[in-house]
Amino acid sequence: MFQTSYIEISESAVKNNIDFIKSYLGRNVIFSSVVKGNAYGHGINYYCPIAHKYGVRHFSVFSAQEALAVTLALPNHEYTLMIMGHIDNEELQWAIKNNVEFYIFEQDRLDVAISTAKKLGKKAQIHVELETGMNRTGIPDRDVAQTFKKIEANLQFIEVKGVCTHFAGAEDFVNHERVQKQFTRFKKYELELNKYSWLKPLKHLASSSATIRFPDSQRDLVRLGILQFGFFPTQEIFVHYNSSQKTSTNPLKRILSWKTHVMDVQTVEAGEYVGYGTSYFTNHQTKIALVPVGYSSGYSRSLSNQGKVLINGIRFDVIGTVNMSMLAIDITSSETIRKGDEVVLIGNQGDQEISVSSFSDFSHLINYELLTRLPENIPRIITR
Numbered sequence: 001m002f003q004t005s006y007i008e009i010s011e012s013a014v015k016n017n018i019d020f021i022k023s024y025l026g027r028n029v030i031f032s033s034v035v036k037g038n039a040y041g042h043g044i045n046y047y048c049p050i051a052h053k054y055g056v057r058h059f060s061v062f063s064a065q066e067a068l069a070v071t072l073a074l075p076n077h078e079y080t081l082m083i084m085g086h087i088d089n090e091e092l093q094w095a096i097k098n099n100v101e102f103y104i105f106e107q108d109r110l111d112v113a114i115s116t117a118k119k120l121g122k123k124a125q126i127h128v129e130l131e132t133g134m135n136r137t138g139i140p141d142r143d144v145a146q147t148f149k150k151i152e153a154n155l156q157f158i159e160v161k162g163v164c165t166h167f168a169g170a171e172d173f174v175n176h177e178r179v180q181k182q183f184t185r186f187k188k189y190e191l192e193l194n195k196y197s198w199l200k201p202l203k204h205l206a207s208s209s210a211t212i213r214f215p216d217s218q219r220d221l222v223r224l225g226i227l228q229f230g231f232f233p234t235q236e237i238f239v240h241y242n243s244s245q246k247t248s249t250n251p252l253k254r255i256l257s258w259k260t261h262v263m264d265v266q267t268v269e270a271g272e273y274v275g276y277g278t279s280y281f282t283n284h285q286t287k288i289a290l291v292p293v294g295y296s297s298g299y300s301r302s303l304s305n306q307g308k309v310l311i312n313g314i315r316f317d318v319i320g321t322v323n324m325s326m327l328a329i330d331i332t333s334s335e336t337i338r339k340g341d342e343v344v345l346i347g348n349q350g351d352q353e354i355s356v357s358s359f360s361d362f363s364h365l366i367n368y369e370l371l372t373r374l375p376e377n378i379p380r381i382i383t384r
């Protein structure tokens with residue numbers, strides 16, 4: 001065994017979500033599967049082969065390190081790989097050699113891409129990221145013309161695969177005006193860039209939220225992360241989907257479950273504290289189950305006296321503080337729980353479910369953060 005907990009990845013749920021995404025996207029819109037953050041905690045080397053099997057041919061990551069992980073997960077497969085964030089000068093050489101595409105959002109990277117491509121005798125394949133209002137990475141307006149001039153002068157070393165930007169929070173209605181302004185700026189650039197006859201880029205700006213909320217922003221390619229793992233980015237986006245599609249069903253399926261086993265069962269007398277400190281006091285004789293998962297495994301300490309787990313198909317409370325490697329469950333109401341029984345931290349058991357969102361409401365984390373905090377060293381098991 002050599003594991004304290006494990007994560008199941010449901011292959012049929014991945015297929016369900018990919019089928020949904022494809023049916024939802026406009027015709028000829030490329031679905032780029034965003035797998036940064038170790039595929040949102042699911043595991044790049046587990047998720048990517050399944051996604052590829054069900055037809056995904058484009059992957060996006062943040063860094064060269066993650067890009068390398070994708071190439072190792074998909075040897076001898078046909079697909080396009082795009083780095084949206086960090087890549088240092090040494091890694092640029094690797095990327096160009098291996099046909100890995102990358103964003104350009106500052107002049108130094110463009111200069112080094114040109115000189116490296118020259119040295120290698122191979123074109124760099126780039127996506128020019130435009131600043132439209134997020135004020136993070138992106139070529140600012142004052143540098144856009146000069147950037148394309150420089151590219152134009154170096155077309156034997158540079159191929160512009162894409163022109164793109166990123167919305168500053170399309171998942172939240174309070175950002176509506178800001179995001180609309182960004183879209184307007186991007187459309188203005190689209191018109192302006194028509195003057196370069198050599199430039200035939202894929203245009204892309206939408207992530208999961210914008211793809212649902214502003215279908216018009218899908219353009220040539222969408223960069224989708226959270227949707228493929230079975231979650232709408234926020235409740236607002238889910239409600240928007242339901243009302244625009246006149247449906248009340250959720251087309252997505254959570255693909256991840258997180259499970260462990262009861263490590264020990266103990267009886268604590270009335271009038272005692274359980275675990276470290278004094279946060280849980282037994283008013284009566286209390287039976288507890290110890291579970292070998294703690295905050296070092298991604299089970300947030302803020303779930304102390306808050307979390308819920310499933311054992312034997314019944315929901316039980318986490319009591320006391322979550323330790324680094326253990327937590328305690330109040331199982332006083334159960335006669336039958338034994339050492340070795342399955343404990344579900346996220347997922348289904350019987351007809352009960354612990355969902356990621358219920359879980360993350362408690363720990364004040366949004367889905368994204370809870371998922372990506374699941375450590376890489378928890379074994380992943382692929383299930384039907």
Ligand SMILES: *Cc1c(COP(=O)(O)O)cnc(C)c1O
Binds near residue numbers: 166206207224225233
């Ligand atoms: C993470 C990311 C995405 C995907 O976002 P989701 O909300 O998970 O769909 C798209 N584009 C960029 C630049 C990103 O960093």
